[in-house]
Amino acid sequence: MAPRRTTPEPPPVVANGDCKPCGGTGNVPTTVRVGRKRRPVGQQDGLCLNCFGTGTDPDA
Template identity: 55%
Template sequence: MAAKKTPAPPAPAACPVCKGSGEVSVTVRVGRKRRVAGQQTGMCLTCLGSGEAPTDD
């Protein structure tokens, strides 16, 4: 009798906002006129840094 193999669970989809990296670039603004001072990397708030697309559980 042959053993049945169960299929492996599919890999989780990448987050559409950060494209799976878990990080996004944010523009930093300073001063009263809010001039642009540069960019910094921050955690993706859609997937909370995991890089996986959120599910509706």
């Protein structure tokens, strides 16, 4: 029997147009890793790659 194909559901759109990953701030937390074993030591702000820092949803 062949496997069933299902189409993925699109993510729900936020009503106010804010970007989902960053929540409209334009920044997302990025883990900082140090040492030879690359252990995590904290987080810093990084640019949201979904909206490129604008905070608005590009698909809206």
